[in-house]
Amino acid sequence: MYQYDEYDHQMLADRIAQFRDQTARFLSGELAPAEFLPLRLQNGLYVQRLAPMLRIAIPYGMLSSKQLRKLAYIADHFDKGYGHFTTRQNIQFNWPAIADVPDILAHLAEVEMHAIQTSGNCIRNTTTDQFAGSAANEIEDSRPYCEIIRQWSTFHPEFAYLPRKFKIAVCGTQDDQAATQVHDIGLFIVRNDEGETGFRVLAGGGLGRTPVIGKEIRAFLPKQHLLSYLDAILRVYNREGRRDNKYKARIKILVKETGVDNFREKVEKEWRKLKDGPLTLTDSEFQRCKRFFHDPAYKHFGPQSPALEKALNTDVLFSNWYEQNVSVHKKPGYGIVTICLKKTGVAPGDLTSAQMNFVADLAERYSFGELRVSHEQNLILADVEKDALHSLWRELKSQDLHAPNLGLLTDIICCPGGDFCSLANAKSIPIAEAIQRRFDDAERLRQIGKLSVNISGCMNACGHHHVGNIGILGVDKKGAEFYQISLGGSAENTTALGDIIGPSFAQEDVPEVMDKLIGVFERHKLADERFVDTYRRIGMTPFKEDIYGKAD
Amino acid sequence: MAKLIKDRAVVEDQWLLVRDAIERNFLEALDGQNVIVPLQVWLSQREAVSTRKGRTGVWLQSHELPQSIAEDLPSLEVIALEFPIFSDGRAYSSARELRENLGYKGELRAIGDVLCDQLFYMSRCGFNAFAMRPDQNLEIATLRFEDFKDGYQASVDKPIPLFRRRGG
Known part of the structure; x- marks a missing residue:
């Protein structure tokens, strides 16, 4: 991955000195809040509901083991022991103190990371x-x-x-x-x-x-x-x-x-x-x-991996995970592993500091010391030998990081929502969890097949709800939290914006509504058809009728 | 006399900024003074403004385009670009347009909500004079030009982007 030279390091050092001075002037009252605002935003610092929030860039999703360990260190020393991966290849810490931020930035600079332009009216992380x-x-x-x-x-x-x-x-x-x-x-x-x-x-x-x-x-x-x-x-x-x-x-x-x-x-x-x-x-x-992105030292393998074949034939849980979470690699003998951060009961995209250190070790041992972060809020080991997949999976399982649901209904994209964000109209994390609990049968999930569920707690759409096959948007209805549902969105090559199904639903009704939507899909789906394709074929009416009843 | 920062030093302002030109014969009242007039005054009374005694500059609001004075640049000693609020970034583009595309060589002055924390970027875009908001400490503000030792981009202060200077 990219390595800083003296120019890059100098610019980061200059930035930290500048922001240290600005923060000191703000804390002493010399710099008005309105004038500090864009300066802190361009250094990734928000002031949220409960505390400030610091958003750190993971440029184009590339992360080294060393960097992930540093993030774990920051989570432990300046936050509450966890971080949240966002939909834009960033990581957020929800509990830092404003006065600590220049020090956090200095720690990040040691591993060639920063929070530059992760917020504000400027060019964001690419x-x-x-x-x-x-x-x-x-x-x-x-x-x-x-x-x-x-x-x-x-x-x-x-x-x-x-x-x-x-x-x-x-x-x-x-x-x-x-x-x-x-x-x-x-x-x-x-x-x-x-x-x-x-x-x-x-x-x-x-x-x-x-x-x-x-x-x-x-x-x-x-x-x-x-x-x-x-x-x-x-x-x-x-x-x-x-x-x-x-x-x-x-x-x-x-x-x-x-x-x-x-x-x-x-x-x-x-x-x-x-x-x-x-x-x-x-x-x-x-x-x-x-030069910074040349292939790592791949070994040469034939098309077959006997070790993998054997494990797939003998270990059904591993086999399920492999089918779902391992993607095709350009090199024979390698696979791309997605560690799905969507375990039921854990806020989508959240990772504890212990897990960060653990995954950093795995990256070092299995994938040339590098990781990726996806906009779906998952982590990726991009270069794993097929022969090592079974042993990697066992290690992931030991830390509960083996959720076999990549691309499935419970791999929910979800913003922090009303639990953290001051912009939100409604909570989003509890909705994700309620849906995950409703659909907790791995076999059923696989039968439902590829389906993206995206949840945003407000119009700002950090959870990309418009492009979810099923999109869920938190809205404020006379002071109560309601959820508007849209169908048919997609962020793939055939990008489409979802259509709103109708009047919004109370929080407690959302899992039931999801059940009905999936029911309609299952009644209409042809062979291996995906949800979004069925929707495109049959349109909104069957879904609408099932949810709201037939119009007279 | 008011002070401003010019070419990184605190100096006396030799110019009078005419905010509005409501009075019919305001030009006569300013005879002999160095004035910076609004763009609309310049465009409508160019002859009268430029033949009076005293030197002449023009200032633009943030939505006004520098192309409208492209022909006049050689006769203007000062062009001032207004920041109605510091977060209105249009004048950064206008400054580069004036320097890089229209070849303006005279004083390019930032006026309005000009704060020390924006000076570095402003100077990169071609501003060389800064009439700071009155509450700003000018001596401290001059230090802000040193905030960064270098930048990645091609800009007025460094027309060659870093990738062409890096070597190897």
Whole structure:
């Protein structure tokens, strides 16, 4: 993975000194809360319901064992012994003291981590496919490009006070796993007819209260122009994005109101001024960044793994886990393991410090000392020898980290919700748990098949409810917490926004409603059909009738 | 006389900022003074403004585009860009537009809600003068230019991005 040089280290050190000074001035009353606010947000620090919350970037999801151990240390020394992985490849700590944050940042800097621009109206952490570099269906590894974008966006002097937050995702695989189409900018790595690498560029996607799928503004951007083109998009947005209404300030509204053709022209016009200038990426920079993401020292295996075959035939629990949680690797003899952080009774995405240290050890022993974090709030060991899978599974089982539910109904994406977040209208974690308890039969879950359930505690949609096959949104109904349900959303290649089924439900009714929805699906599904495909085929009516009764 | 930061030093402000030009004959009243007039005054009374005694600058609100004075840049000694509130970031783009695309070489001044914590980014984008909000300590503010020793991006202060300077 990427290794800092003296420039990267210096910039981080400068940032910590700067924020230490700002924090001291805030605590002494010299810096007004309103003026400290964007400064602390751009260092990842929120003030939440119960305590501050610190959001730390895990750039494009890459994490080393050493870094994860440091996160465990921070959880133990500055927090309550756990952390929460978010839907944007970040980790959040919910209980730090404001005065401690500069010290926490200094600890992070030791392992080349930071909380820069994880919040605020600026360019946020760049995200990508959690299998990048190991996926079997990859066009090109997205991580070198993500690192180039990370550096370009970090402390960008022109774009620190945008109209609103700005999120970029890069997809280098055939099957998008990064929800790329619902980002402010979505970049798809493509090859042109000459075999050159470039990007298909989408702009104006996003969730929140006005969910929009990004529109293509360029079919092919040669890779050397990546940064000048991003600068051009951001400049148009910075100048013209709405600043009169926070809810209309995202780039998706600008693209919508300007019209995509008009918006594209504006970007092209800005780009012509920047194109072929110093921002043009050089071959040596591509080479430099790619060096950090070369294949690890894979061994050579044949297509068969007798040890794995034997274990699969003799250990049914392992076999179930393998079927669900191990994905196809580009190298024969290797598998990609997802450690699903969705055990019933544990808040989705939460991990204790002991588990962090444990997983860090596993990564070292089984996967070249590296891990990934996914936007589904799971952890990934991307390069595990097939022969070692059974022994890895036994170790995971010993710490209750072997939930065999990746991609299934109980692998719920869930924001912290009303238990922690001051923006939330309703709780989300207890809803996830109630659903997990209702569907606690592993065999039934497998029969239901691939199904994403996404829960957000408010319109801001941190739980990506719009793109869940079943989306659940917490709403405030005259002071009571209610839940609106939508069907048919998807964050895959065929990204779709869910349709709202009807009036919202009381918290205690949600598991029952889920039961009915699954019942309708099971009655209509054809062979191995997935929930989302059945929904697309039969439409809303059968679901609606079952839940609310037939209309007269 | 008010003070401001220019080229990283605290200096006396030689210029008078005309916020509004409501009076019909306001120009005569300012004869002999160095004035920074609103863009609309400049565009509507360019002749009268530039032939009077005294030097001339123009200031832009954050939504006003620098392209509207592209032709006039050689005759303007000061261009001021307003931050109505520090979190309105439009002037950062305007500053780069003026410096990098329109080739403006004169004084580029930040006015309005100008706070010490934004000076570093402002200077990277091409501002070289800062009329700070009155409650800001100017001497301490000058230290903020040293917040970072380097930056990744191409910008006005360092037109060559770090990846081209890094070597190897």
